[in-house]
Amino acid sequence: MPGPLPDGEAVPSDGALPDSALRAVGARGFGVYVHVPFCTSRCGYCDFNTYAPGDLPGWRTDGYADTVLAELELAARTLGTAPAVDTVFVGGGTPTLLPTDDLARILEAIDKTWGLAPDAEVTTEANPESVTPESLRALRAAGYTRISLGMQSVAPGVLRVLDRKHSPGRAAQAATEARAAGFDHVNLDLIYGTPGETADDFAASLATAIGAGVDHVSAYALIVEDGTRLATRIRRGELSQPSDDVAADRYLAAEAALSAAGFGWYEVSNWATTAAGRCRHNLLYWTGGDWWGVGPGAHSHVGGVRWWNVKHPAGYAQRLAEGHSPGAGREMLTAQDQHTEDVMLRLRLASGLPLDVLDPAGRLAAERAQADGLLELDGGVAVLTLRGRLLADAVVRDLLG
Structure with a gap:
């Protein structure tokens, strides 16, 4: 017997959208999100749709870009003429585990599909240990304009609790390398409120991020998600539950340090030194724009229709190989x-x-x-x-x- 259908209504096999949605495309901007679901290891707090070696027997990441291009072909048939792409965001997972040439091919395909706006913002996420000066220069040459690095903390104990593999100083070093490679817009992500983190630990992380010369910092309170290794450790009593009061203190510390360094908040968890440094792709989400989400588990929104792809990479690839939409379900807002x-x-x-x-x-x-x-x-x-x-x-x- 088949299992239960995913929440939402079924997505047509060809991915077709209602005429009302097609007429509204791009009224508040149009972007593309590309999900790359691969990581070298899973962080203890992460519940994203990601896969580490051993999770996908027989799956090869070197064919992934071709699958992404297949969904872009379906998207072109579905939308027809669409506005030029204002923003592209390649997230994960760790997108920079893909060969730089593949990331370049994906961006080129997006440009060929709809055209990139002359001032398009093109972001890729990266783990600090997954980039080198050479790969950063290649990404910049391929047209990527912004990079977001997962720093999280500079405290060794905090990095261990989060199961982060990079050294305490690597994120700031990678940010410096990105700026040297020509990236004007560089973000560092921080997490605060990790069990065992002290006020001094977080202050050191803030100081390091500011000292790296980036123009954007994101700081998020740790959320313990069901099913993660971190949740299991807390349930067993190995780690304490994050404190709301501590999280509030950390947020106030972030605001004080970042504002003193010339960063201004523009969203509750995001600060930038200039208006140009703000993440335009995220602003597209927050202001009701349209975007096509490519990749397993990716979500899309076009003209009041939201849909989401099947989560498993093999199922995602199979549907596209058969000429079908990888959509698992959708809802009309x-x-x-x-x-x-x-x-x-x-x-x-x-x-x-x-x-x-x-x-x-x-x-x-x-x-x-x-x-x-x-x-x-x-x-x-x-x-x-x-x-x-x-x-x-x-x-x-x-x-x-």
Whole structure:
């Protein structure tokens, strides 16, 4: 007997979208996300759709780019004429485990499919140990304009708890190499609140990231996801549960250190030194733009239709080889769905949420949040205060009623 269908309705075999979605493509920008699901090892906190050696017997990463190109061909048939691509983001996993030539081929195929906008932002994620000065120069020459490096921490004990394999100093070194290779836009990712992390550990990580000369820093509270090695260790009592109070203290420390160094927050967990340094691809997500997600498990959104691909690389490749969409399920977002997401995401931005998108009850809730010191209301826009950023989820719930 077949197993249960995934949540959502079935995706047509050819991936066809409703005419209403096709007419709306690119109204708020158009991007492409490419998922590369391979890692040399799995980090203890990670629940992303990734696979380490031994997880995929017989699977070869050297054919992966061809499978990505096959989905791009399907996407071209599905969308037909689409706006030029404003942003490309290659994430994972560890995209830089693919040969640089393959990453170049993927970007070239995206350009041939829809055309890259003249000022397109093209990002790849990378683990610090997966790049070299030579590979970084090759990526830059291929057209990649931005790189995001997983630093997480410089504290050896924290890196061990997270099962990170790079040395404490490698991420900053890789950032320096990326800048030398011609990348004007370099991000370092930090994680705070790891069991055993001290305030001094996090302060050292912040200082190292700032000292690396990058123009963007992301800092995220550690989330313990079910099914991960970290969750198992906490359940067994080997590690303590992350503390919300500690996470709040770390966030305040990040804001203080980064703002003093010339970084400004533009999303609750993201800071940049200039407007040009902000991640435009993520802003596309947060402001309701359209994107085609390529790769196993990748999600897409076009004209109010969201869909997601089958997760396993072998199943993903098989569907494309048979000429079928790799979509596992999809949903048509209602006006209420889109309103809820608009409030949830745009309130997290420093540019704020226009009050006119709220109903009368929501506007009253915004006034209460202002009185409580959680929101600033200025020029018809609601912006989170620093305290409000710590309680952003609760503020959103109140605005939505």
